Amino acid sequence: MTEVLQNLGADLLAGNVKTVDLTHTLDPDFPVIVLPVEFGQCARFRVEEVSRYDERGPAWYWRNFTCGEHTGTHFDAPIHWISGKDLPDATVDTVPTSAFVRPVCVIDCSSEVAKDEDYILTVDFIQAWEKEHGDIPEGSWVFMRTDWSKKSGADYLNLREDGAHSPGPDADAVNYLIHERNIIGFGTETVGTDAGQAAHFEPPYPAHYHLHGNNRYGLQCLNNLDQLPPTGAILICPPLKIKHGSGSPLRVMALVNA
Ligand code: 23J
Ligand code: MN
Numbered sequence: 001m002t003e004v005l006q007n008l009g010a011d012l013l014a015g016n017v018k019t020v021d022l023t024h025t026l027d028p029d030f031p032v033i034v035l036p037v038e039f040g041q042c043a044r045f046r047v048e049e050v051s052r053y054d055e056r057g058p059a060w061y062w063r064n065f066t067c068g069e070h071t072g073t074h075f076d077a078p079i080h081w082i083s084g085k086d087l088p089d090a091t092v093d094t095v096p097t098s099a100f101v102r103p104v105c106v107i108d109c110s111s112e113v114a115k116d117e118d119y120i121l122t123v124d125f126i127q128a129w130e131k132e133h134g135d136i137p138e139g140s141w142v143f144m145r146t147d148w149s150k151k152s153g154a155d156y157l158n159l160r161e162d163g164a165h166s167p168g169p170d171a172d173a174v175n176y177l178i179h180e181r182n183i184i185g186f187g188t189e190t191v192g193t194d195a196g197q198a199a200h201f202e203p204p205y206p207a208h209y210h211l212h213g214n215n216r217y218g219l220q221c222l223n224n225l226d227q228l229p230p231t232g233a234i235l236i237c238p239p240l241k242i243k244h245g246s247g248s249p250l251r252v253m254a255l256v257n258a
Contacts, residue, residue, distance in 0.1 A: 024073045024149070030072055072221055104187075106229070113167045121170070122170055143186075143228070145225040163196060164197070183216065186217075189222050235252070237250060238250065
């Protein structure tokens with residue numbers, strides 16, 4: 001099968017395969033999840049200049065940055081959640097690299113979310129998608145497309161007195177993807193893999209609870225999912241190799257037929 005990569009290389013060079021950037025720019029203005037005040041909080045992206053062709057470094061420009069493991073477009077490792085805390089290879093530095101290059105299925109919920117900001121992805125909706133596009137292949141990533149990535153500022157978190165309002169899956173949908181389809185991970189355009197109101201679901205935060213409890217992965221704050229086909233794209237999503245990391249900002253991209 002040596003011709004597989006030779007053909008891919010030739011097709012990349014010929015422009016028959018293109019790359020789609022699924023990442024938001026790391027920017028101090030990009031929102032991070034806001035938890036209830038009694039809990040610790042994720043840090044925004046911050047940057048400080050070390051030198052810029054000046055007395056601090058006459059021929060070089062460089063900066064130091066700080067952020068949370070869950071800042072911006074980021075990867076969730078199983079150890080992020082209590083349900084995954086004792087699993088093997090559950091931190092970003094030990095997740096097998098094969099998880100980072102996989103086919104991805106994109107379930108388009110954008111018209112439903114346009115009508116209902118608390119839209120919940122269900123097993124019925126996934127099965128209707130499968131009737132049209134075929135069963136989700138074992139080992140794939142699954143993305144929930146909502147076009148939420150087009151929101152900015154306060155609309156992105158959409159916080160109200162009773163918490164955040166944003167779409168996500170219910171527990172049955174997540175369990176279907178894990179146990180009936182054996183997916184490797186689930187990604188969203190919102191600030192978490194769970195819906196804004198998911199603290200009130202059973203169990204609380206079902207996507208986090210079930211994905212990570214079954215050694216599966218999450219991607220959040222994805223961008224440009226409207227540029228992906230429902231099937232046929234190849235996802236590339238290696239997180240930073242942070243020792244014992246619960247997650248990591250990363251560049252996420254996909255290969256698609258041009
Ligand atoms: C901690 C607690 C709740 C949630 C999250 C983090 C995330 O969404 C995250 O970034 O993993 S819902
Ligand atoms: Mn996260």
